Amino acid sequence: xxxxxxxxxxxFINLSFEEEEILAGLLKTTTYKKKAFLHxxxxxxxxxxxxxxGCLRLYFIDIKGAExxxxxxxxxxxxxxLTSFLMQKPSEFYIQAAEATDVIVLEHRHYxxxxxxxxxxxxxxxxxxxxxxxxxxxxxxxxxxxxxxxRYVNFNKLFPEFVQRVPQYMLASYLGFTPEFLSKIRAKK
Amino acid sequence: xxxxxxxxxxxFINLSFEEEEILAGLLKTTTYKKKAFLHxxxxxxxxxxxxxxGCLRLYFIDIKGAExxxxxxxxxxxxxxLTSFLMQKPSEFYIQAAEATDVIVLEHRHYxxxxxxxxxxxxxxxxxxxxxxxxxxxxxxxxxxxxxxxRYVNFNKLFPEFVQRVPQYMLASYLGFTPEFLSKIRAKK
Numbered sequence: 001x002x003x004x005x006x007x008x009x010x011x012f013i014n015l016s017f018e019e020e021e022i023l024a025g026l027l028k029t030t031t032y033k034k035k036a037f038l039h040x041x042x043x044x045x046x047x048x049x050x051x052x053x054g055c056l057r058l059y060f061i062d063i064k065g066a067e068x069x070x071x072x073x074x075x076x077x078x079x080x081x082l083t084s085f086l087m088q089k090p091s092e093f094y095i096q097a098a099e100a101t102d103v104i105v106l107e108h109r110h111y112x113x114x115x116x117x118x119x120x121x122x123x124x125x126x127x128x129x130x131x132x133x134x135x136x137x138x139x140x141x142x143x144x145x146x147x148x149x150x151r152y153v154n155f156n157k158l159f160p161e162f163v164q165r166v167p168q169y170m171l172a173s174y175l176g177f178t179p180e181f182l183s184k185i186r187a188k189k
Numbered sequence: 190x191x192x193x194x195x196x197x198x199x200x201f202i203n204l205s206f207e208e209e210e211i212l213a214g215l216l217k218t219t220t221y222k223k224k225a226f227l228h229x230x231x232x233x234x235x236x237x238x239x240x241x242x243g244c245l246r247l248y249f250i251d252i253k254g255a256e257x258x259x260x261x262x263x264x265x266x267x268x269x270x271l272t273s274f275l276m277q278k279p280s281e282f283y284i285q286a287a288e289a290t291d292v293i294v295l296e297h298r299h300y301x302x303x304x305x306x307x308x309x310x311x312x313x314x315x316x317x318x319x320x321x322x323x324x325x326x327x328x329x330x331x332x333x334x335x336x337x338x339x340r341y342v343n344f345n346k347l348f349p350e351f352v353q354r355v356p357q358y359m360l361a362s363y364l365g366f367t368p369e370f371l372s373k374i375r376a377k378k
Contacts, residue, residue: 060330071326083323086319136325140328144332145249
């Protein structure tokens with residue numbers, strides 16, 4: 001298994017060599033080409049994904065047929081449709097590689113087992129979900145409070161490298177406007 | 190300390206009598222009148238709140254001066270401005286009692302201590318934050334995908350009792366529209 005996840009975990013807790021071995025036995029590593037689907041709407045989301053290298057996005061198709069990106073995950077972030085993953089019911093989301101992406105895959109069938117065999121990981125995932133909830137609170141506030149242009153300017157300020165990385169139509173849908181509108185804002189700068 | 194939190198925790202893990210005693214020593218119980226503030230924007234959010242009875246809301250004031258409610262917490266839910274709470278930096282949110290509310294208060298100065306003394310609680314809070322992140326994913330999807338009227342109809346279907354409980358202007362701001370618009374939708378039914 002790629003060292004990236006173990007390194008990330010060991011920032012927060014300390015796994016012994018034996019624990020690292022047990023962990024490796026419960027996970028697998030895969031690579032997806034740019035634009036490949038890890039999961040599609042209608043299917044049950046079987047896995048939670050840790051990004052080693054690259055970028056994934058979570059999106060759904062709205063009633064007008066437009067893609068709405070609700071989340072990105074780059075290096076050291078986890079991503080999944082959590083409701084579908086936890087309850088093993090069909091999902092309304094897609095998970096797609098926004099770039100060629102290396103992931104570590106935690107399948108649902110190993111999820112409970114992971115915590116039984118490695119109770120130390122409760123702390124790690126408490127901190128991960130705490131961070132994800134924190135990010136969601138900030139995100140929801142932005143969705144309520146800012147105009148599309150403010151969202152873009154703010155996002156650019158906070159994550160300049162990320163803005164360069166992802167296809168513009170994905171970024172536009174994440175920020176809640178059309179690609180045409182994004183071109184217009186960029187032209188103004 | 191009120192039994193409600195221990196009962197809630199014991200749904201997920203098992204605390205011994207000694208552990209319950211340690212927990213009680215790290216928490217306090219308070220009651221807030223309807224409309225009282227637990228926390229105000231500009232201040233550092235010092236606590237994470239567990240609702241024993243009643244209802245709290247998290248909101249901010251947008252650039253137009255309107256209150257935007259981004260989260261509610263009823264019985265057995267935790268609520269805080271997590272970024273302000275974790276990083277101990279000034280908050281942009283208010284936490285207010287939407288009803289007379291009994292809460293259990295976990296102060297930041299006891300937060301790390303809680304996990305050091307009661308490592309079992311890592312699992313409990315992993316599950317709490319997992320649930321909160323799950324709720325946020327659903328909420329963000331709604332904010333993108335539905336018209337104001339659809340949001341109201343859907344919310345009413347999912348949480349009919351809750352709709353009866355909270356003041357209508359708070360509900361309107363949570364669903365992202367004006368109280369006048371809410372009156373109009375209700376009149377149509």
